[in-house]
Amino acid sequence: MSRLDMSGADIRFRKLFSWLGTHHISVRLSGTRDGNSFYVYRIKAVEPVLDGGSLQPFEDQFLQYMIERIRTSILQASEEEVPEQMSMSTLPEIINFMDCCGDTLPANIRQWARKNIVTAGQEGGNADEKRHAQRALSMMLQVRWRSSYFDPIDPVEARKILDEELYGLEKVKQRVIETIIQINRTHTLPSYGLLLAGPAGTGKSQIAYAVARILKIPSAIFDMSTVRDPEALTGTPRIYTNARPGRIMEAFSMTGSSNIVFVINELDKADHEGQNGNPADTLLTLLDNLGFTDNYMECQIPTQG
Known part of the structure; x- marks a missing residue:
């Protein structure tokens, strides 16, 4: 298994790489090598997962979704390039999203999300409060926050x-x-x-x-x-x-x-x-x-x- 130096990687993706390492997810990188540099075209989660784990069916889907969310956080994508929505209905999925893509959110919404994650995950808390917090998080994190910049229009x-x-x-x-x-x-x-x-x-x-x-x-x-x-x-x-x-x-x-x-x-x-x-x-x-x-x-x- 090869190890690559990610110090020169796009700064937007560094938290994603950290998340992959923390969760011991093996990936296959497709791209081209140019001297000491490797230009990645695609990242795909593959078997085997380290530490004897197994790849869950949703993990590669989640990975591809995160990559597209990060990639389009600055670059404006056309309608054809926008990936299909992925529902984040469980608290672990929401936490993983924040770990990988939290920086793509506006500062006030990022702070709001952290607060609601605490509310949704607290033990012994009010069931309605936890349910509402998780529902609000699931809805808010579906939104791709675009800048006000518009590419030239023909x-x-x-x-x-x-x-x-x-x-x-x-x-x-x-x-x-x-x-x-x-x-x-x-x-x-x-x-x-x-x-x-x-x-x-x-x-x-x-x-x-x-x-x-x-x-x-x-x-x-x-x-x-x-x-x-x-x-x-x-x-x-x-x-x-x-x-x-x-x-x-x-x-x-x-x-x-x-x-x-x-x-x-x-x-x-x-x-x-x-x-x-x-x-x-x-x-x-x-x-x-x-x-x-x-x-x-x-x-x-x-x-x-």
Whole structure:
């Protein structure tokens, strides 16, 4: 069995290498050698595991998932490159993830995760508290935290997508293309927004879907006509046995991305007279760069950009 000096390895992967050694997992490295350097293309967990252990079926799957999460933590991946979501439902899986990929999380979420791991793993603690903490961890760690940097976008390809989604609306399409050009100049979203006004059925939602395709980020749909309470969006506190996260946090977790195009339908039909307030007011926090707080998660979720 060969031993390699990992001192020159990408710093993002060093905790992963440490985790492999701590858990005595044997790996096969595929790559090419150039003098004293070895360029790795693939890392695969293999039998035998040291100390007489056996390779669990999920270990290589977990390893590949961790590699992709670390690799895409800085480099923006296209939709085709993003690996399939892997559910981390058990506490050992969550702890392994934090050991390997904790540095890919924003600082406040990393601190929040450590605190909730303690809550979920404490002996003799309240069963509901432990269950809620583990559920919150499982949801939060599904999210890939992207930077606000956008790679250059081809205006010709963007126009093609707009034409596929919508017929006509030339002025609207031209305004979107102008915004794309602005993004290419700064590599970030512009500080201004685009207001789409018009009667039902004129293509406002389709424009939003097209923008999501152009930016290569997922979209989430909210039907506000079914929302009767702000807590449906912001979640309920964990003090309740049946507490659950809000739809906004669920959207982050289900899409697995911190960059989402939210498509909000039927906003005028939201219940404006509920005793707990207007659900539509909650959506204003998504427009701020100060972050969004879900009552169930008990953590501020960055919404920069």
